[in-house]
Every structure is written in structure tokens, then in C-alpha cells.
Amino acid sequence: MDDQQWLERQFGCRLHQESLLAQALSHRSVGSRNNERLEFLGDSVLGYIVSEELYRRFPDADEGQLSRLRVSLVKGSALAEVARELSLGEQLRLGSGERHGGGRRRDSILADSFEAVLGAITLDSGIEACRQAIFKVFRSRLDGLRLEQARKDPKTRLQELLQGSGRPLPDYVLRNAAGEDHARIFTVACELADGKVIAEGVGDSRRAAEQAAAAAVLDQLGES
Amino acid sequence: MDDQQWLERQFGCRLHQESLLAQALSHRSVGSRNNERLEFLGDSVLGYIVSEELYRRFPDADEGQLSRLRVSLVKGSALAEVARELSLGEQLRLGSGERHGGGRRRDSILADSFEAVLGAITLDSGIEACRQAIFKVFRSRLDGLRLEQARKDPKTRLQELLQGSGRPLPDYVLRNAAGEDHARIFTVACELADGKVIAEGVGDSRRAAEQAAAAAVLDQLGES
Structure with missing residues (x-):
């Protein structure tokens, strides 16, 4: 053409x-x-x-x-x-x-x-x-x-939610990294300081797993 | 109004x-x-x-x-x-x-x-x-x-000039930092790897002094 x-x-x-x-x-x-x-x-x-x-x-x-x-x-x-x-x-x-x-x-x-x-x-x-x-x-x-898509990423939203109520920031702990080098799967736990809320996330990078874990915590907090 | x-x-x-x-x-x-x-x-x-x-x-x-x-x-x-x-x-x-x-x-x-x-x-x-x-x-x-104002900064130009002819990058060495904390004056030397071209620059930040030194070296190289 x-x-x-x-x-x-x-x-x-x-x-x-x-x-x-x-x-x-x-x-x-x-x-x-x-x-x-x-x-x-x-x-x-x-x-x-x-x-x-x-x-x-x-x-x-x-x-x-x-x-x-x-x-x-x-x-x-x-x-x-x-x-x-x-x-x-x-x-x-x-x-x-x-x-x-x-x-x-x-x-x-x-x-x-x-x-x-x-x-x-x-x-x-x-x-x-x-x-x-x-x-x-x-x-x-x-x-x-949709305006919904303009939301901040889960880690940022969780951080802002916690800061807004004067609570400490969450810890992200690497629990597992499996698979070959070119296809690793990461598992990260997101833990709130109160020790009561802990959720895991899985992803093909550490960052992606952290975001998934933060999303799961937001979910538990009724903020998803 | x-x-x-x-x-x-x-x-x-x-x-x-x-x-x-x-x-x-x-x-x-x-x-x-x-x-x-x-x-x-x-x-x-x-x-x-x-x-x-x-x-x-x-x-x-x-x-x-x-x-x-x-x-x-x-x-x-x-x-x-x-x-x-x-x-x-x-x-x-x-x-x-x-x-x-x-x-x-x-x-x-x-x-x-x-x-x-x-x-x-x-x-x-x-x-x-x-x-x-x-x-x-x-x-x-x-x-x-003026198009002239769109030139890259001296450090970048010097780096590109050297890389273009396959020569090593220059060293920037802090020679002096004088004056009170709120009004420091920095002197930096720019040295080419051949040891022959060395020039100093002075500025109110380390970065500014490095730029001045690079400009002085470009000048010595006939590239100012």
C-alpha cells in the first residue's frame, strides 16, 4: 500500500x-x-x-x-x-x-x-x-x-493508607526464588507491623511479587 | 488590577x-x-x-x-x-x-x-x-x-570528544573546598589520561567546578 x-x-x-x-x-x-x-x-x-x-x-x-x-x-x-x-x-x-x-x-x-x-x-x-x-x-x-485505572500501584496505596493513620510501613520479605535464572518466580510476603496481617504475592520479578503481596494486604484490609 | x-x-x-x-x-x-x-x-x-x-x-x-x-x-x-x-x-x-x-x-x-x-x-x-x-x-x-545555546554541557562534550577518538574518560579531582558551609567555593581539576592536559575550574558546587574544568580542557584542545 x-x-x-x-x-x-x-x-x-x-x-x-x-x-x-x-x-x-x-x-x-x-x-x-x-x-x-x-x-x-x-x-x-x-x-x-x-x-x-x-x-x-x-x-x-x-x-x-x-x-x-x-x-x-x-x-x-x-x-x-x-x-x-x-x-x-x-x-x-x-x-x-x-x-x-x-x-x-x-x-x-x-x-x-x-x-x-x-x-x-x-x-x-x-x-x-x-x-x-x-x-x-x-x-x-x-x-x-476508566478513572479506576488511574489508581496508584498497590505498594504506594498501602504505604499512603498506613501513613494516613500514623502506622509504620510494611515489611517486604523474600520468601522464595525458584526456577532457572531466565525464568525465576519470586514469592514475597508483605507484613504489617502489628504482625496480624500478612499476605504473600508471587511474580516474575521481586518488584512484581511485592506489588502482588501489597495488593493482597489491601484486600485483607477491605481496601482493594 | x-x-x-x-x-x-x-x-x-x-x-x-x-x-x-x-x-x-x-x-x-x-x-x-x-x-x-x-x-x-x-x-x-x-x-x-x-x-x-x-x-x-x-x-x-x-x-x-x-x-x-x-x-x-x-x-x-x-x-x-x-x-x-x-x-x-x-x-x-x-x-x-x-x-x-x-x-x-x-x-x-x-x-x-x-x-x-x-x-x-x-x-x-x-x-x-x-x-x-x-x-x-x-x-x-x-x-x-541561538542554536549555540543548545550545546551540550562541557563535561558531556568532552566525554563525547574523547570517546569519539577512542580515548579514556577524564578524571575530575577535587583540589580544594574553601569558605563557610553556606558559601563554599570548590576547585576541581580535570585531567586527561595522557597526563598532558590538566585544567582547573572553580564553582559554588562541585558540579559547577567540574563543568568549568571541562570547559577549560575543551579550550586547551581547541574545542571551546
Whole structure:
């Protein structure tokens, strides 16, 4: 599919300057006319458009929640997923090293190029055209957002809950680490200072196990 | 001066919704109707508008330089300086604790409130109105920017220069720390591994002295 057909199908728009679109799809491995400057612009465009939309959609969210919702939409791994859905990798121009090294599938290249396309739309057709393109791409993700998802992680919530009532911080104790080096399973216990509430969590990293244990304690405290 | 007169004089616009402007000027110490959500929005608006303007003004800058130019304009201390020039502190609503604790002059409160005002303009009058307001406020700063200012700091440049020619990293050695605790003067020597190039730098922090020493070495190498 040529670039303009692809853009029209996925973003609902065409550019007046085809060369700008080609540039947005050119990784730096192809040479000096690449998408790094457009990525700089597109990143800021996406931040603004998503922020304004979240502000309007979540009138009861505080700025910390808005910020966490925004991160969930625009972090690199999320943008790479979006780019995959849009088959962006197939449009990419890569130098031969990146092409053979699997660059088309790399999260960072996909996320950066997605932002660069947004930069190109903004420069070519203006911020309102880019806002519509972003809405088209993110519609279902935006509609699926719940304020609930903007909650802090379990360890932070448990810490704040305890501090709020003047109680000591919990202890996280490694109980077990099983499995081979490349596939370890960690078990961590979270213990409150009163010794009455103890729960275990399991995860593929110590950090993940601690979060699971904190979540289990919150659950026992009726705060899940 | 009432808020609308102030806004018109400093930003060149008036808002349809006066209450939104009052909210943008209300620190969280006054209660729940405060400027934190507007700050979240305004921060992203400013990032976008400045990014697009820098992209257009500096066609030869790479994304790292664009990024450093942007930081120089929108970092907290720079925004606080802008806010002071606009006498924003005089319009601020603060709770009594902050009012008596000098909140009107605090960098973070000034910078955050400045961003909140931009958020209010955007919500009330749209992004193009806010773009014009930002241009009015930042015109002289934008006109004064030189790509030269986007250079990396001396330590980074020296490190990259050495690495580029396969040479070892320099040593930074503290030579002296003089003066009282609250006004120390540090002297640091920067030594290249060949032992031939050594220069000293002086500063009011160890970091500042290291930067000065690296700058002096770059100078000796003809790279200043």
C-alpha cells in the first residue's frame, strides 16, 4: 500500500506534502532526511491533544490521575502496540542494518515513527487535522479508559493508607526464588507491623511479587 | 488590577468564562477549586506550542538541540521568571499559610500558575488563542534564542570528544573546598589520561567546578 493510502485508511487524512510523510516514515538508519525532528514535534502534539481530551472526559480526576491516564496511553509500549495495529512497520524505511536486525518490530522504532507521523500531519494540515487523526486512532482506547485505572500501584496505596493513620510501613520479605535464572518466580510476603496481617504475592520479578503481596494486604484490609 | 485587565495587558486576550481565570489563579491552598488540573493541561499546551515554534525556527537543529532549547524556555525557573515579569504573583489567590509564608514569590507556585493560565486560555478560547498569547509572552525570548545555546554541557562534550577518538574518560579531582558551609567555593581539576592536559575550574558546587574544568580542557584542545 502506498503511504498516502495507508495514512488515509489508518488516520483518515492525506497530506499535501507527500515528502513529509515519507520523511516521517524514515528511520535515522536511512540517512539524514529522517524522522527524528518530526518525532520531537509529534511527541508534544500527542501530549497536548491527549491531555486536553482527558481533562474534558474526566472532570473529577485530579492532576495525578490525569497524569497516570496519560502515561497509560502515550508510553512507548502503548504507542508501539498502536503502531502494530496500524501496520506501521510495513510502511517504514529502514537502513539495511535495522531491516535485517528486525527494526520493523522494535517497540522504540515503532513508537517514535508513530509520533513522527503525527508531527507530519500537524505541520502539513494543522493541529485540528491532527486532533481528528488522533481521535480516530485512539477512540476505542479513550472510550475504554476508566478513572479506576488511574489508581496508584498497590505498594504506594498501602504505604499512603498506613501513613494516613500514623502506622509504620510494611515489611517486604523474600520468601522464595525458584526456577532457572531466565525464568525465576519470586514469592514475597508483605507484613504489617502489628504482625496480624500478612499476605504473600508471587511474580516474575521481586518488584512484581511485592506489588502482588501489597495488593493482597489491601484486600485483607477491605481496601482493594 | 482585576484579573481580566491583567490578562489583557499581559497575554493580549480576555476570557469568556471569568471563573476559569479565577480558578487558574487559585493555588491549592485556597481549597478544592484550584489550578492543579489547569496546570496539567497548560503544561502540555506550552510544550506543544513551543515545540512547533522551535521546529519552524530552527530547521537545522537536531532533535537533541530542539529538546535543550525547549527545556531552556519551559523549565520551572524560566517560567517563574516569566511569571514575575508579568506580575502574576499579585493576582494569585493563596491560602493564608502560603500567603504569609511567601508563596507569592515561590518559583514552583509561580511556574505552575503560569501554566494554569495557559490551560484556562486554551479551554476558554481555543489553542490558536493560546498560541498567540504564548507568542506575546515569549516573543523576545524566542527571538533571543541561538542554536549555540543548545550545546551540550562541557563535561558531556568532552566525554563525547574523547570517546569519539577512542580515548579514556577524564578524571575530575577535587583540589580544594574553601569558605563557610553556606558559601563554599570548590576547585576541581580535570585531567586527561595522557597526563598532558590538566585544567582547573572553580564553582559554588562541585558540579559547577567540574563543568568549568571541562570547559577549560575543551579550550586547551581547541574545542571551546
